[in-house]
Amino acid sequence: MKAYDGMYIDGAWRPAAGPDVIEVVNPADEQVIATVPAGTVEDVDAAVRAARGALPAWAATPPAERAARLAALRDVLAARQDEIAETVTAELGSPLKLSQTVHAGVPIAVAGSYAELAATYAFEERTGNSTVYHEPVGVVGAITPWNYPLHQIVAKTAPALAAGCTIVVKPAEDTPLVARLFAEAVHEAGVPAGVFNLVTGLGPVAGQALAEHPGVDLVSFTGSTAVGRRIGAIATGMVKKVALELGGKSANVILPGADLARAVNVGVANVMSNSGQTCSAWTRMLVHRDQYDEAVELAAAAAAKYGDRIGPLVNAAQRERVRGYIEKGVAEGARLVAGGPGSPRERGYHVSPTVFADVTPEMTIAQEEIFGPVLSILRYEDEEDALRIANGTVYGLAGAVWAGDEAEAAAFARRMETGQVDINGGRFNPLAPFGGYKQSGVGRELGAHGLTEYLQTKSLQF
Numbered sequence: 001m002k003a004y005d006g007m008y009i010d011g012a013w014r015p016a017a018g019p020d021v022i023e024v025v026n027p028a029d030e031q032v033i034a035t036v037p038a039g040t041v042e043d044v045d046a047a048v049r050a051a052r053g054a055l056p057a058w059a060a061t062p063p064a065e066r067a068a069r070l071a072a073l074r075d076v077l078a079a080r081q082d083e084i085a086e087t088v089t090a091e092l093g094s095p096l097k098l099s100q101t102v103h104a105g106v107p108i109a110v111a112g113s114y115a116e117l118a119a120t121y122a123f124e125e126r127t128g129n130s131t132v133y134h135e136p137v138g139v140v141g142a143i144t145p146w147n148y149p150l151h152q153i154v155a156k157t158a159p160a161l162a163a164g165c166t167i168v169v170k171p172a173e174d175t176p177l178v179a180r181l182f183a184e185a186v187h188e189a190g191v192p193a194g195v196f197n198l199v200t201g202l203g204p205v206a207g208q209a210l211a212e213h214p215g216v217d218l219v220s221f222t223g224s225t226a227v228g229r230r231i232g233a234i235a236t237g238m239v240k241k242v243a244l245e246l247g248g249k250s251a252n253v254i255l256p257g258a259d260l261a262r263a264v265n266v267g268v269a270n271v272m273s274n275s276g277q278t279c280s281a282w283t284r285m286l287v288h289r290d291q292y293d294e295a296v297e298l299a300a301a302a303a304a305k306y307g308d309r310i311g312p313l314v315n316a317a318q319r320e321r322v323r324g325y326i327e328k329g330v331a332e333g334a335r336l337v338a339g340g341p342g343s344p345r346e347r348g349y350h351v352s353p354t355v356f357a358d359v360t361p362e363m364t365i366a367q368e369e370i371f372g373p374v375l376s377i378l379r380y381e382d383e384e385d386a387l388r389i390a391n392g393t394v395y396g397l398a399g400a401v402w403a404g405d406e407a408e409a410a411a412f413a414r415r416m417e418t419g420q421v422d423i424n425g426g427r428f429n430p431l432a433p434f435g436g437y438k439q440s441g442v443g444r445e446l447g448a449h450g451l452t453e454y455l456q457t458k459s460l461q462f
Contacts, residue, residue, distance in 0.1 A: 001032055001033060001034060001035070002033070002034045002035075003021070003034070003035045004034060004035065004036045004037070004177075004180060005037060006037065007037060007039060007043050007046075007047065007197075007198060007199050007200065008180070008183035008186075008187070008196070008197060008198040009043075009046050009047045009050050009197050009198075009199070010046075010050035010053075010054075010193050010194045010197065011050075011187065011192070011193025011194060012193070014046070016037035016038070016039060016040070016043055017039075017040045017042035017043045017046075018037075018038065018039075018040040018042075018043075020037070020038035021035040021036065021037055021038055022035060022036050022037075022038050022173050022176065022200065022201070022202070023035055024036065024091050024174070024175075024176060024177060025091075025174075025315065026090055026091065026093065027092065027093035027311070027312040027313065027314055027315060027348060027349045028093045028311065028312050028347075028348045029347050029348055030316075030347060030348060030349070033090055033091070034091075034177060036176045036177070036180070036200045037200055037201075038173075038200070038201050038202060038205070038206075039170070039199040039200055039201030039202075039205070039206035040201070040205065040206070040209075041205070041206075041209040043199050043201065043206065044168070044170075044199055044201075044206055044209040044210050044213060045209070045213065047168040047197035047198075047199050048139060048141070048168055048197075048210070048213045048215040048216060049215065050193070050194040050197050051139045051140075051166035051167060051168050051194055051195070051197055051215075052139055052166070052215050053194055054166050054192060054193065054194025054195050055136075055138060055139060055165070055166045057192065058136075058161075058164055058165075058166055058192060058194075058195045059135070059136045059164040059165075060164075061164065063118050063119060063121065063123060063162075063164075064118075064119055066118045066161060066162055066164065067115050067116070067118035067119035067162070068115075069161065069189055069190060069191050070111060070112075070114050070115035070118055070158060070161060070162060070189075071112070071115040072189035072190055073111050073115075073158075073185060073186060073189040073191065074108055074111040074112040074115055075189075076185040076188045076189050077104075077107060077108045077111060077154075077182075077185055078108050080181070080185060081100065081104045081105070081108065082100075082104075083181065084099075084103070084104040084107075084150060084178060084181060085099035085100040085103060085104045086099070087177050087178045087181055088103040088104070088149060088150065088175070088178050089311075090177070091149075091174065091175045091176075091177050091178065092146065092147075092149065092174070092175055092311070092314060093275070093311040093312040093313075093314065093348070093349070094274060094275070094311045095309070095310070095311050098273070098274065098311075102148075102151075102273075102274070103148065103149070103150055103151065103178075104150065106148075106151050106428075106430065107150045107151045107153075107154035107155075109430050110151065110154050110155055110158055110430050110446065111154050111158050113158075113430050113431055113446075113447065114158035114159055114161070114162045114451070115158075115162075117159075117162055117447075117448060117451055118161075118162035121134075121162070121448065121451060122134070123135075123455075127459075129461055129462050130459045130460060130461050130462070131459070131460045131462070132457060132458070132459045132460075133457070133458045133459075133460070134163075134452075134455040134456075134457055135164070135455060135456055135457075135458055136163045136164035136165040136454065136455065136456075137163070137165060137217050137218045137241055137454055137455060137456045138165060138166075138216075138217030138218065139165065139166050139167070139168070139215055139216050139217050139218075140156070140160045140165050140166070140167040140168070140216070140217070140218045140219075140220060140454065141167075141168050141170070141210040141211060141213065141216035141218070141219045141220070142156040142157065142160070142167055142168065142169045142170070142219075142220045142221075143170050143203070143207045143210060143211070143219070143220070143221045143222070143223070143231070144156065144169060144170070144171050144172060144179075144222055145172050145222045145223045146172035146173075146174040146175040146314050147274060147277040147278060147279070147314070147371075148274070148278075149171060149172060149175035149178050149179065150178045150179075150182060152222050153169055153171060153178075153179055153182055154182070155445045155446060155450065156169070156220045156222075156445070157169065157182075157186075157196060159445075159450045159451045159453065159454050160220075160454045161191070161195065161196070162451055162454075163451055163454035163455050165217075165218070165454050166194060166195045166196070166197075167195070167196055167197065168197045168198075168199060168210060168216070169196070169197070169198050169199070170199050170200070170201060170203075170206050170207050170210050171198070171200060173200070173201070173202055173203070174314050174315055175314075176200045179198060179200065180198065180200070182198075183196065183198040203227070208234075211231050211234045211235065212234055212238070214238070216240065217240055217241060218240065218241040218242070218243065218453075218454065219231055219234070219235045219240065219241075219242050219243070220242075220243040220443075220453070221242070221243070221244050221245070222244075222245040222246075222279075223246065224246065224247055224369075225246040225247040225369075225394075225395075225439050225440075228244040228246040228441065231244065232244055232442070241453075241456075242442060242443075243441075243442060243443035243445075243453050244441040244442045244443065245279070245434070245435055245436070245440075245441045245443070245445060246279070246397075246436060246439060246440050246441040247279055247369040247395055247397070247439070247440060248279045248280050248281070248283075248369060248395045248396075248397030248398055248436065248440050249283060249284060249366075249367065249368070249369055249393045249394075249395040249397075250280055250281060250282045250283060250284065250395070250397055250398040250399045250400070250418065251282065251284045251285075251286055251389070251390035251399045251400075251416070251418075252267040252270070252282035252284065252285045252286065252399065252400040252402075253286045253386050253390055253399070253400065253401045253402070253412065253416075254267075254285065254286065254287050254288070254291070254295065254402045255288070255383065255386070255401065255402060255403040255404075255408065255409065255412065256288050256290070256291065257403055257404030257405070257408075258402035258403050258404055258409075258424075259402070259404075260291055260294065260295060260298070261298055262402075262425070263402035263425075264285070264295050264298040264299050264302060265298065265302050266425050267282055267285050267299070267375070267400065268299050268302040268303055268306075268355075268375060269302070270282045270400070271283055271373060271374070271375045272303070272306045272309075272310050272353050272373050273310075274311075275310045275311050275312065275313055275351075275372065275373050276310075276322075276370070276371065276372040276373035276374060277313065277314065277318075277371055277372070279369070279371075279397060279440075280397050280398035280420070280434075281398075282398070282399065282400050283369075283370065283374065283375060283376060284359075284366060284376050284378060284389075284390075285299065285375060285376070285377045285378065286378050286380050286386050286389055286390060287377060287378070287379060287380070288379075288380060288381075288382075288386075289379050289380065289381060292377075292379045295377060296337055296355075296357045296377055299337070299338070299355050299375060299377060300337040300338040300355050303338040303339060303353040303354070303355045303375065304338055304353070306353040306373070307344055307352065307353060308344070310353060310373060311350075312348040312349040312350045312351075313349045313350070313351060313372060314349070315349060316349055318349065318371065318372070319343075319349040319350070319351055321370075321371070321372075322351050322370055322371065322372030322373075322374065323341040323351060325364070325365055325368070325370045325372070325374060326339075326340060326341040326351075326354055326365075326374060327341050328364050328365065329356050329359070329363065329364070329365040329374075329376070332363045332364060332365070333358070333360075333363070334356040334357070334358055334359045334363060334365060334376070335356065335357045335358040336354070336355075336356060337355050337356070337357045338352075338353060338354060338355035339351075339352035339353050339354030339355060339373070339374075340352055340354060351372055351373060351374075352373075353373045354372075354373060354374045354375070355374075355375045355377065356374070356375065356376045356377065357377050358379075359376040359377060359378050360378070361378060361389050361392050363376070366378060366393075367393055367394075369395070383412065386412075387412070387415055387416070390416055390418075391416060391417045394438055394439040395418075395436065395438060395439055395440045396416075396417045396418040396419060396436050396437030396438040396439075396440050397418060397419055397420070397435075397436040397437075397440035397441070398418060398419065398420045398421070398422075398436075399413070399416055399418045399420070399421045399422070400421060400422045400423075400425075401413045401416075401421060401422075401423055401424075402424055402425075403424070406423060406424060409423045409424055410423055417437045417438065418436070418437055418440075419433070419434065419435045419436045419437055419440065419441075419444075420432065420433075420434055420435075430446055430447070431446065431447040431448075432446060432447055433445070433446060433447055433449035433450065434446045434450075
C-alpha cells in the first residue's frame with residue numbers, strides 16, 4: 001500500500017491542511033491499495049485562491065498558446081497511457097482492455113480535440129455594428145465522478161483551459177489515483193502554476209466547500225441527480241453558473257424491420273460495458289410485441305457471455321444497491337432471464353450480468369437509475385406506444401433507435417426527449433455535444449458546445 005501526501009495547488013504538491021486520509025480499495029479483491037489526503041475547507045480555499053491568482057494571466061494568454069499547452073497535455077497522457085490504464089484498473093476494477101481503450105484512450109482524444117478547438121474557435125466576432133467577445137467565465141470548480149474518472153476530469157479541464165479559465169478539481173473519493181496522475185501530466189505539460197489545482201476529499205466536505213466558495217464562478221458537476229439538485233441550489237443561491245451532467249435511464253428502441261440480432265447484442269454490450277456503471281447506458285430495451293420473445297432469448301444468451309468479462313462494481317455500497325434493485329425487480333413481478341442478485345465470484349464487489357423480461361413501464365427497475373449490469377426489456381404495441389414508454393421517465397440523457405431505414409430511425413429519434421441518440425449503432429463522436437434533457441442535467445460537454453459552457457459573452461457597440 002502506498003500513502004500519498006499533498007494536494008496539487010499553485011503548481012506544486014503541498015501538504016494537506018488536515019491529518020485525515022481516504023483509503024483507496026481495489027474493488028476486484030477488496031484490498032486497500034493506497035491512501036490519499038482527505039481535503040478540508042482550508043485546502044479548497046487555498047486551491048481556489050491559487051486559481052483566482054492565476055486567472056488574469058491565463059485568460060490573457062493567446063488562444064494559440066493555450067492550444068499548445070493542451071496539445072502538450074495530450075502528448076503526455078498518450079505517453080503515459082499504459083500507466084493510466086493500470087491505475088484505473090486498480091482503483092475502479094475495470095478490465096485492462098477497457099481501461100486502455102476507453103478510460104485512457106478517450107481522454108487523450110478529448111484533450112486533443114480541445115487543443116484544436118482552442119486554436120480555431122472564434123473568440124471574437126462581428127455582428128452589425130458590434131464586436132462580440134467570448135471571454136472565460138472565471139474560476140471553475142469541477143466535481144467529478146468515479147465511473148469514468150479520467151474522462152470526466154479531462155472533459156471539464158480541457159474546455160476550461162481552452163476557454164482561458166482556471167480550475168480546481170475535486171475527484172471522486174473512490175478513484176483519486178488517476179486524478180493525481182493527471183495533475184502530474186498537467187505539470188509536465190507546462191501548464192502555468194495555479195491554472196489547474198487538485199484537492200482530494202469527501203463530497204460533503206471538500207465538494208461542498210468548492211461549490212459554496214465565493215471565489216468559484218462556475219460549478220461543473222457530474223454525478224447523481226440528487227446531489228446535482230443540491231449543487232444547483234447552492235449555485236443558484238449564489239448567482240453563479242452551473243453545469244450538471246446527471247443520471248439517465250436511456251431507452252434502446254428496436255423498431256420492426258431492424259436487424260434484431262445486432263440491435264439486441266449491441267444493446268446488451270452497451271449495458272454491460274464498465275459493469276453497467278455508465279449514466280448513458282441503454283438500460284431499457286423496447287421491443288415490438290411480435291419480436292419480443294425472440295429478443296428476450298437473444299438478450300439472455302448475450303448476457304451469459306459477459307459472466308467473466310466484466311469487472312466488479314466500484315464498492316460494497318454500490319454492489320448492495322444494485323442487488324437491492326434486482327431483488328425489487330423480482331418482487332414487482334419482472335421475470336429474471338439471466339443473472340440475479342448473487343455474486344459470481346467469492347471476492348470483489350461483483351454482480352452477475354442480469355436481464356429482466358416482462359418489465360412494465362411503471363416498475364422501479366424501469367424508472368430508476370440502477371448503475372449496474374442490469375437490463376430491462378419492455379414490450380410495446382406500436383410506434384406511439386414505444387415513444388410514450390421511451391419518454392416516460394424523469395431522465396433524458398441518451399438513447400438508441402434501430403430500424404431497417406435510417407431515415408425512419410432518425411425521425412423517431414427526433415421525437416425522443418433526450419440529449420443524444422445513436423442511430424443503428426452510430427459510433428461515439430468526441431466532438432458531439434453530450435448532456436441531458438429533464439432531470440439528466442443542465443448544459444453540455446464535449447466539442448464546441450462544451451467549450452461554450454466555460455465562456456461568457458460581451459458586446460461592444462461602435
